[in-house]
Amino acid sequence: MLTTNELLRQEWTRFRRPGRLIAMWAAALVVVTLGLLHAFGNRASCDGPCPAEPIGPDGSLVNDQFYFLHRDLGENGSITVRMTSMTGTITYPPPNHDQIVPGLVPWAKAGIIIKDGVRQGSSYAALMLSGSHGVRMQYDYRHDTAGSDGGVSAKSPRWLRLTRSGDTITGYESADGERWAKVGTA
Helix, strand or coil: CCCHHHHHHHHHHHHCCHHHHHHHHHHHHHHHHHHHHHHHHCCCCCCCCCCCCCECCCCCECCCCCCCCCCCCCCEEEEEEEECCCCCEEEECCCCCCEEEECCCCCCEEEEEEECCCCCCCCEEEEEEECCCCEEEEECCCEEEECCCCCCCCCCCEEEEEEEECCEEEEEEECCCCCCEEEEEC
8 A cells, every 4th residue: 555655656757748838838828818708808888978076075986876866956955855665685795595585785875965066076964774783974084973872663754945145055854743852963
């Protein structure tokens, strides 16, 4: 019976035959060539000039994507919303949780926003209810103020209000729509 060292030496000797070494180098060359061809052929194009990356009010790159209904507010006014539910789905990644279940991720958000135009990166102030972090007032991509904790339901709705007076936006929240608590100002 051969020892482990003797078996390894025999396999290494067989592997070093010229035909096997050439086949290994050829396979490696094919893999690298296919990867380079894919990389060089993978290009994006735009009809006309490609859009620039969105830049926030302070000049930094921002991620600015969301869905909204746009209405002009004017220089003074307010927006109030009554929230009675917030639902969604959570996709657990494989390998242990490859399933989709009802629920909210902790930072899922729904609420109201006042934005300085519809251009990506423009200045904004938003008052939102999050999946598990309560009411939040966020503005200009870098600022976050916590309001009250807790969720929302049909039996326990939550009112959110943003009020604009010139260049100042103030966020308020209420549990009954009558008594309002200030969350923050931007």
